[in-house]
Amino acid sequence: MRIIVCKNYEEMSVKAGEIVKDVIGRLHRPKIGLATGSTPEGLYKELIRMNKEDILNFEHAETVNLDEYVGIDENNEQSYHYYMYDKLFNHINIKDSNIHIPSCKDKSDKDALIDYDKELDYVGRRDIQILGVGNNGHIAFNEPADKLNLRTSFVDLTDETVESNSRFFEDGETVPNRAITMGIGDILNADTILMMANGEKKQDVVKEFIECKMLDTHFPISMLHVHKNVILLVDEIAYAKVGNK
Numbered sequence: 575m576r577i578i579v580c581k582n583y584e585e586m587s588v589k590a591g592e593i594v595k596d597v598i599g600r601l602h603r604p605k606i607g608l609a610t611g612s613t614p615e616g617l618y619k620e621l622i623r624m625n626k627e628d629i630l631n632f633e634h635a636e637t638v639n640l641d642e643y644v645g646i647d648e649n650n651e652q653s654y655h656y657y658m659y660d661k662l663f664n665h666i667n668i669k670d671s672n673i674h675i676p677s678c679k680d681k682s683d684k685d686a687l688i689d690y691d692k693e694l695d696y697v698g699r700r701d702i703q704i705l706g707v708g709n710n711g712h713i714a715f716n717e718p719a720d721k722l723n724l725r726t727s728f729v730d731l732t733d734e735t736v737e738s739n740s741r742f743f744e745d746g747e748t749v750p751n752r753a754i755t756m757g758i759g760d761i762l763n764a765d766t767i768l769m770m771a772n773g774e775k776k777q778d779v780v781k782e783f784i785e786c787k788m789l790d791t792h793f794p795i796s797m798l799h800v801h802k803n804v805i806l807l808v809d810e811i812a813y814a815k816v817g818n819k
């Protein structure tokens with residue numbers, strides 16, 4: 575694993591943009607795995623800038639997203655569909671038909687899983703997968719558990735994750751406690767994995783991830799240790815506890 579420590583969030587976002595550009599810049603049909611949450615917002619601004627300056631072209635790019643809440647409409651501002659269009663897709667030259675986000679709209683749970691697995695199979699191995707991590711070590715919405723799913727599945731979010739996500743919701747709004755998520759097998763199906771983490775809340779998870787010696791389903795991020803090309807991109811604050819007893 576390559577570890578890159580940046581001064582702050584801004585520097586981390588610029589560096590993430592450079593890494594993405596290095597991986598997909600010359601590809602005709604880049605395949606990109608995307609995450610939501612606050613971590614990649616700065617990266618998405620960089621991708622928009624590079625697209626506007628003709629440094630990156632998304633005309634033939636295919637994107638797959640990690641996850642989506644269950645029980646809120648895709649037009650709802652809190653949905654990950656809304657987030658992706660708002661933070662990235664509305665501002666770059668990507669084709670709507672090349673965007674893949676798990677969806678439960680107008681379909682049974684069973685079909686939602688089958689359909690997203692099919693979309694992932696259609697896109698195939700990604701050139702790069704962007705990831706963030708939950709404070710409890712979840713990746714996508716694969717929460718700590720006795721078993722982890724390889725493919726798309728429904729998950730009940732832990733109280734800790736619901737609590738952490740509540741910062742995006744207005745007072746009184748219900749924070750969803752169920753989600754559909756890409757599985758660990760598909761997350762690992764990428765040539766490069768770019769895991770980003772910043773800020774004080776990520777100090778413990780970053781330390782545990784770097785220092786862990788075992789794969790642990792109760793610490794899902796540990797599964798990334800089986801992948802041969804992971805870049806861990808962090809800011810100085812998130813990295814601060816590494817090496818401390």
Ligand code: F6R
Pocket residue numbers: 608609610611612613614640641705706707708709712713714715
């Ligand atoms: C988002 C996702 C989650 C987040 C994680 C960190 O699509 O899959 O695993 O990456 O919860 O969220 P932030 O970036 O808001 O700290």
